[in-house]
Amino acid sequence: MSLNKQTTIPAALENIKSGQTIMVGGFGLIGSPLSIIHYLTEHDVSELTVISNNVGEKGEGLGLLLRQGKLKKAIGSYFTSNRDVAKYYNEGKLELELLPQGTLAEAIRAGGAGIGGFYTKTAVGTDLAIGKEVKEIDGEKYLLQKGLKADVAIIKAWKADPLGNLVYYKTAQNFNPNMATAASYVIAEVDEIVELGELLPDEIITPHLYVDAIVKSEWILTKDGVKTK
């Protein structure tokens, strides 16, 4: 098989344009595509809507793009750890949509699986239920949550083969396999690219049909923070 999805980060970034909705993998900086984000700081885009559990950390990961004013809106579950988010939100420079973490993850899964929406018990009767349709199923109340989709997903995996089969590393997996399914164009940043056939069919978490481009990581999370490899 000659198909090879390996490319450079700048070439892959040609697919990211102003005003788009971008899914960004990671739990904080863990499992976040830090190299792609680093190149995005030099890429001419604005008005991005990001779907990500957090907006990185303060001045790190997606937090870099926030400080550059490239983000219009963030959809996620926990924006408290990056204190810049509240500041930008209060200054009217960033819109926020807060979802319970499980609702966020399932909305992404649904978006990628061709499911328009689903009903969840999470958040029923709370402030996060305001404005959402309530449906009673077998005597219990549920909230409607629409599926989420994006123009581009930027995700982080551990290893890829040239076709784009992916395996993930420990808790750096988090939202990445779900986001790989839910965007029109998927860029996977990986630490290692192995020969075709080297990944065992049993261990592949993301089959290659979801992945459009593979790029090598240049920035990684270490014990001492984000560093070049």
Place this chain on the structure above:
Amino acid sequence: MRELIAERAAKELAPYSIINLGIGIPTLVADYIDDDLHILHTENGMLGVTSVDEEHIDPLVVNAGKLPVGEAIAASYFSSADSFAMIRGGHIDVAILGALQIDSSGKIANWAIPGRDIIGVGGAMDLLEGAKKIIITTSHTSNDGSPKIVDKCTFPITSQRVAEIIITELAVFNWKGGRYELTELMGDATLEEVKSKTTANYSINEGLLLEGEKV
């Protein structure tokens, strides 16, 4: 005080139960459980969480509080969607969580403070909705001395669901017959002290009342 609460909470855990620990005092419960008997789940995508010593820290192996953790024997990793399917789907036996307020109707508030920006919820609402049993571990009063176990939550609630057990440095309450029952006094705490620091409506276990009379 925090350790006392965590140690008491650990005694509520049945062997081989699947447990999810929240941030704060709940995290300390890990120090009092037997790794061979209890299995810890963390919502960022891991079952089989254990402690890790300094030299083996891996920055990519963390719990929901982003603190480094270790990998127990038979541990597994999975996506966020799978992790929350486990939570919402009722596959977690016990969630031990912190709280800002708990009220007479058993509802808890633990995700937002009025007047401050409501910008984070994380997995709190999913855990309250889906875990089979909820244990709240918290200081009995807030930093300014005001009661946290109140008649009605004034902070935004996290779920309509009732928390079954509350453990503080003064007392243990169990949800029974539509209200909390004070079932245990912690350390040197007295019924009077608990009463003076609790504005929620609760009953007192008969055995505790009898003991109180003897004194």
